[in-house]
Amino acid sequence: EAQVTQNPRYLITVTGKKLTVTCSQNMNHEYMSWYRQDPGLGLRQIYYSMNVEVTDKGDVPEGYKVSRKEKRNFPLILESPSPNQTSLYFCASSLLSSGTELNEQFFGPGTRLTVL
Amino acid sequence: QQPVQSPQAVILREGEDAVINCSSSKALYSVHWYRQKHGEAPVFLMILLKGGEQKGHEKISASFNEKKQQSSLYLTASQLSYSGTYFCGTGTTNSGYALNFGKGTSLLVTP
Numbered sequence: 001e002a003q004v005t006q007n008p009r010y011l012i013t014v015t016g017k018k019l020t021v022t023c024s025q026n027m028n029h030e031y032m033s034w035y036r037q038d039p040g041l042g043l044r045q046i047y048y049s050m051n052v053e054v055t056d057k058g059d060v061p062e063g064y065k066v067s068r069k070e071k072r073n074f075p076l077i078l079e080s081p082s083p084n085q086t087s088l089y090f091c092a093s094s095l096l097s098s099g100t101e102l103n104e105q106f107f108g109p110g111t112r113l114t115v116l
Numbered sequence: 117q118q119p120v121q122s123p124q125a126v127i128l129r130e131g132e133d134a135v136i137n138c139s140s141s142k143a144l145y146s147v148h149w150y151r152q153k154h155g156e157a158p159v160f161l162m163i164l165l166k167g168g169e170q171k172g173h174e175k176i177s178a179s180f181n182e183k184k185q186q187s188s189l190y191l192t193a194s195q196l197s198y199s200g201t202y203f204c205g206t207g208t209t210n211s212g213y214a215l216n217f218g219k220g221t222s223l224l225v226t227p
Binding site for chain 2 (some may be wrong): 100
């Protein structure tokens with residue numbers, strides 16, 4: 001089954017304790033992206049990647065790191081989480097057409113993170 | 117900058133029509149529409165590209181006014197299953213791979 005998986009689905013942690021949220025897709029998509037969703041603010045893009053070893057900042061990259069060493073995986077790293085990073089996080093992937101447009105993005109189920 | 121969606125919320129009776137608008141202050145290359153049901157991940161509806169190309173579900177209708185940097189999503193003969201939050205995401209001419217999503221429009225369809 002074609003899908004995007006995220007782990008963990010729920011995480012409660014404390015300020016300053018490094019954590020990684022994994023994201024994996026089995027559709028051979030070039031493009032992957034991380035979003036955070038907060039009430040009243042919609043979806044905000046954190047980082048995106050056009051292919052292996054190619055990443056770029058989205059709207060809200062501060063406090064986050066990513067890496068794209070393999071095409072299928074795009075982990076999100078919070079090296080020193082703070083309470084303002086409490087949020088619902090979505091990973092998404094997409095095929096890329098020629099030119100500069102994205103195609104349909106497939107979203108993972110989400111990771112609900114609470115930083116105390 | 118996030119695009120501005122309007123209205124913020126709308127309540128419809130089954131069978132009624134609705135229009136959701138998305139407006140940007142920047143020149144747009146693409147507009148992406150997604151629907152999210154409560155507790156679920158966003159699901160793709162449609163992409164509209166500069167120049168008129170559209171990709172998406174046949175039953176969904178949308179428009180893209182490049183000059184005004186606006187897009188509208190048309191929901192006709194609404195069904196209960198249309199309930200959810202609708203998001204537009206905009207890609208600018210400078211960076212087609214980055215997407216800025218609006219804050220969403222909450223749609224509730226009642227029997």
